[in-house]
Amino acid sequence: MSEVFDQQALMERVDGDLEFLEETVEMLDEDCPDLLRQIQEAAARVDAEGLVGPAHTLKGMLANFCATAAETAARDVEMMGRENRMVDVEAAVTALENETRGLRDALHEFLEAAQR
Amino acid sequence: MKILVAEDERVTRRLLERQLEHWGHDVLAVEDGAQAWNQFQQEPFDVVVTDWDMPHVDGRELIQRIRACDSAGYVYLIMLTGRSETTDLVAGMEAGADDFLAKPFDRNELRVRLRAGERIIQLERNLAARNQELLKANERMKGDLEAAAEMQRALLPESLSDVLGVHFAWHYEPCDELGGDILNVFALDDQRVAMYLLDVSGHGVPAALLSVTLSRVLAARHAASPACLGPDAGPHVSGAQAPALVAGRLNQQFPMTSNNGRYFTMAYAVLETDSGCLRYVLAGHPAPILMRQGLCPQPLTGGGLPVGMFDDAEYEEHRIQLRPGDRLYFYSDGITEARNEQDAMLDTEGFMKFIEESCEHSIQESVANVIRRLRRWCEPVSLADDVSLLAFELPG
Numbered sequence: 001m002s003e004v005f006d007q008q009a010l011m012e013r014v015d016g017d018l019e020f021l022e023e024t025v026e027m028l029d030e031d032c033p034d035l036l037r038q039i040q041e042a043a044a045r046v047d048a049e050g051l052v053g054p055a056h057t058l059k060g061m062l063a064n065f066c067a068t069a070a071e072t073a074a075r076d077v078e079m080m081g082r083e084n085r086m087v088d089v090e091a092a093v094t095a096l097e098n099e100t101r102g103l104r105d106a107l108h109e110f111l112e113a114a115q116r
Numbered sequence: 117m118k119i120l121v122a123e124d125e126r127v128t129r130r131l132l133e134r135q136l137e138h139w140g141h142d143v144l145a146v147e148d149g150a151q152a153w154n155q156f157q158q159e160p161f162d163v164v165v166t167d168w169d170m171p172h173v174d175g176r177e178l179i180q181r182i183r184a185c186d187s188a189g190y191v192y193l194i195m196l197t198g199r200s201e202t203t204d205l206v207a208g209m210e211a212g213a214d215d216f217l218a219k220p221f222d223r224n225e226l227r228v229r230l231r232a233g234e235r236i237i238q239l240e241r242n243l244a245a246r247n248q249e250l251l252k253a254n255e256r257m258k259g260d261l262e263a264a265a266e267m268q269r270a271l272l273p274e275s276l277s278d279v280l281g282v283h284f285a286w287h288y289e290p291c292d293e294l295g296g297d298i299l300n301v302f303a304l305d306d307q308r309v310a311m312y313l314l315d316v317s318g319h320g321v322p323a324a325l326l327s328v329t330l331s332r333v334l335a336a337r338h339a340a341s342p343a344c345l346g347p348d349a350g351p352h353v354s355g356a357q358a359p360a361l362v363a364g365r366l367n368q369q370f371p372m373t374s375n376n377g378r379y380f381t382m383a384y385a386v387l388e389t390d391s392g393c394l395r396y397v398l399a400g401h402p403a404p405i406l407m408r409q410g411l412c413p414q415p416l417t418g419g420g421l422p423v424g425m426f427d428d429a430e431y432e433e434h435r436i437q438l439r440p441g442d443r444l445y446f447y448s449d450g451i452t453e454a455r456n457e458q459d460a461m462l463d464t465e466g467f468m469k470f471i472e473e474s475c476e477h478s479i480q481e482s483v484a485n486v487i488r489r490l491r492r493w494c495e496p497v498s499l500a501d502d503v504s505l506l507a508f509e510l511p512g
Contacts, residue, residue: 013131013223020134027126056169060125060198063220 004106006066013066018114025107028061032100035061039077039096043089051081051089055096062100065107070099117162117234121145122152122178123196124170128219132165135223139230149173153181160188163233165217167196168204175204176211183212190240192233196221261293261321268294268324271331273301279309280389282508285483289450289503296323296380297448297504298331307390310356313446313506314382315401317422326378330366359384359397363423363431367399372424379424383446392438392510397431399423402452405468406436407443407475413468416444440512443479445471445486450501456494466493479509 014021035058042050059074073096080089119141123129126147133145144161146152150172152164164182168175179193195208195216205216214236215229269288277284284301296316304310314330316323334356356362362384372379383404385396396404400422403415418434438444447467454462467486474485483505490503 024127024130027130031126053169057125060219061127064127064131
């Protein structure tokens with residue numbers, strides 16, 4: 001099974017500073033639910049335009065954690081919004097939720113292991 | 117450097133802030149374009165790193181506002197964009213961004229882009245400092261030129277000259293700050309008035325310096341003649357009273373080889389006020405125009421070589437008997453060679469027409485009127501050469 005995020009790249013990104021990594025993971029924990037909620041609501045309204053902004057922001061945030069799968073899931077949702085392809089949007093949003101949850105869990109596990 | 121970061125996504129913003137601070141920059145990170153614009157208006161920043169998609173004021177708007185405002189120094193603008201968002205990149209660069217950085221940003225990429233920005237900012241500062249120095253030097257030179265122009269004007273005769281009962285009027289207008297023309301009128305004794313109008317080749321400072329020197333030499337010649345002309349001036353011919361001799365001596369004294377190739381043309385005349393006899397020399401200069409009552413204006417006869425051009429030039433004195441009421445107009449070729457919008461030259465005929473049409477006025481008004489007509493004829497073209505006009509009327 002491939003890594004949810006690239007641990008080595010992420011540690012380089014934060015200069016090996018676990019405390020700082022924890023700070024950014026907290027930001028992810030704080031902002032992620034609201035962004036996902038906005039995405040879910042836009043998807044439920046079949047509001048393509050309303051999907052783009054939060055998906056774009058979430059994509060940028062996830063990319064910082066060197067999490068390719070989660071970033072790709074966010075990009076897919078954003079592109080559906082930009083291109084007004086709303087047929088399979090619910091499945092894409094579900095995939096994004098799963099990837100995001102998986103990433104957050106993996107990040108916490110990693111922090112706990114590293115801090116032990 | 118002082119860096120403003122505008123990014124609505126918190127993690128990217130925090131990562132940028134931390135990285136930039138780690139490199140020793142003074143960083144202010146804000147969460148949208150509106151906040152960035154407010155901060156930018158309050159304090160100067162060397163670099164602005166801005167996201168493209170932001171609420172309130174987006175990246176394009178922020179870049180456009182920064183570029184449009186009159187900031188103290190150059191602001192280096194780096195746009196943050198997604199790796200696949202080439203349309204945003206092009207729009208951002210067109211809006212005025214200097215560089216772009218793909219998200220998620222790579223530290224090394226950020227570092228080299230900032231270094232490029234730093235170099236540009238430094239170059240811009242150096243350029244601004246040089247410009248400031250040039251501006252100061254230019255102001256100083258302008259002040260010097262104004263002072264020199266004032267000195268040159270001080271060498272001209274009184275505005276309304278009445279010399280030994282003869283009414284004189286003149287107009288002098290250099291095309292630059294300083295002119296290569298100069299003119300003057302002075303009484304040699306209680307019966308004779310000398311006058312001259314000369315035109316040094318070229319314009320600007322070198323021509324003006326020579327014209328000022330010539331003015332001083334001619335003034336000294338008037339005051340000290342015949343001694344300054346040398347013993348061969350003869351016991352009965354005081355230097356300033358003999359126009360051909362004046363031209364000949366100046367020709368020896370100011371060869372163009374000693375004056376950076378500059379020579380000059382001159383009309384020099386001596387009027388005997390009692391008899392109305394005018395003796396004159398024309399050294400490569402346009403012949404003065406005689407306006408005789410009831411007749412058409414016409415140029416005086418005679419000619420000669422410009423002064424300083426040939427070592428062995430000889431000058432011939434001409435004479436004319438003036439009648440009461442006669443008017444004589446000395447002028448520089450800046451008048452007859454003036455051009456209008458159709459690139460036509462005024463020529464001597466056009467100038468004489470102006471004189472004829474102004475003959476009912478006093479000599480002062482006539483001169484003013486001729487210049488007014490000249491200006492009107494040229495409009496909207498400005499005069500491209502120095503314009504000098506010296507006229508007198510023999511009293512009845």
